[in-house]
Amino acid sequence: MIVKNAELETVCGITSKLPENGQIEVAFAGKSNVGKSSLINGLMNRKSLARTSSAPGKTQTINFYAVTGRRETKKEAHGMVSADEKVYLVDLPGYGYAKVSQNEKQKWGKMIEDYLHKSSQLKAVFLLIDIRHDPSANDKQMYDWVLHNGFSPIIIATKLDKIKRSQVQKQVKAIKQGLQVEKGTRVIPFSAETKQGREEIWSVIEGFLDAE
Numbered sequence: 001m002i003v004k005n006a007e008l009e010t011v012c013g014i015t016s017k018l019p020e021n022g023q024i025e026v027a028f029a030g031k032s033n034v035g036k037s038s039l040i041n042g043l044m045n046r047k048s049l050a051r052t053s054s055a056p057g058k059t060q061t062i063n064f065y066a067v068t069g070r071r072e073t074k075k076e077a078h079g080m081v082s083a084d085e086k087v088y089l090v091d092l093p094g095y096g097y098a099k100v101s102q103n104e105k106q107k108w109g110k111m112i113e114d115y116l117h118k119s120s121q122l123k124a125v126f127l128l129i130d131i132r133h134d135p136s137a138n139d140k141q142m143y144d145w146v147l148h149n150g151f152s153p154i155i156i157a158t159k160l161d162k163i164k165r166s167q168v169q170k171q172v173k174a175i176k177q178g179l180q181v182e183k184g185t186r187v188i189p190f191s192a193e194t195k196q197g198r199e200e201i202w203s204v205i206e207g208f209l210d211a212e
Contacts, residue, residue, distance in 0.1 A: 001069035001202050004084070006044035010064040014107045018118055019064060024208050025088040025121045028156075029112075029142060030128030032094030035158040038192035039128065040065065040089055043201060050091060060108070062115055063091040071206060085209055088121070095138055116149040123208040124154055126201070131157035131171045131189060135178035143179045152182055154204060160191035 010019045030036045040050040044067055068086045092115075093108045116122065125146050129135055135143075146153045157175055160168070172187050181187075186204070190197030 001067075001071045001085070001087075001206060003043075003045045003067055003069045005066075005068040006046055006049055007066055008049060008063060009066040009088075012062040012064070012111070012115075013060075014111050016061075018062075018115055021064070021088055021121050023066075023086045023088060023121065024123050024212065025064070025090050025119060026123055026205055026208065027090040027092055027115075027125045028128065029092045029125060029146065029153075030094060030156075030158075031130070031136070031138060034094070034128045034130050035192055036091060036094060036128055039156065039158060039190060040091055042190075042192050042195055042198055043067075043089060060093055062093070062111065065089040065091065071209075073210065087205060087209065090115075090122070095142060113149060116146070116151065122151075123211075124204070125151045126156050127153035128156045128158050129175050129179070130159050131168070131175070132159055132162055134174050140179055143181070147182070152185065155179070155181065155185060155187040156197070156201065157187055157189045158192070160189045160196055161193040 012018055028036055028040060037050040041047060044050070044065065050063070050065065066086060066088055068084060070082055070084050072082050092112055116125070127143055127146060129139055143153055155175060157172060163171060168189055172189065175187060176185065188197050188200050190201065
């Protein structure tokens, strides 16, 4: 997709009513320092629309980014046709290192769970894991929790530029083993620096658009 416009459209806190969007949504979950904001900015071709921070746990709301872009779709008898389409990238609160009370974390969990259950447009959850390290207990817990809530996470292995190319497959295997992923689970290595993996992620998202 060639991104033409991207904006933060809705911010939902613990007491907010979830929006009823007419276009598909894909959500992004991950540990507080895994590079989630950098990934979302990379997908949107923006530098700082999704705020990044050196202080883990900055995202304490569910943020809905509306992205409009042009892409070619195959139509019978018409060949390739270009059209503008809209999709929502949904940034979920980070977990793990956020310096908040256990009570606050439970409220976040309830907020995310409500979203996973109530959104009629949510098509997929991408779970971000730092490719440099084996998945943590928090990562495993989040993976299992997303599964429990009815979604098979697509794994994005972030910070790809931080390791040697010869280490990539070994680390991807370690992520799969550490999370004990379902058979056929997709793992996409991604670098916010080089944007490697960006087109592959968009290809997955466009697959949901084609299914509509």
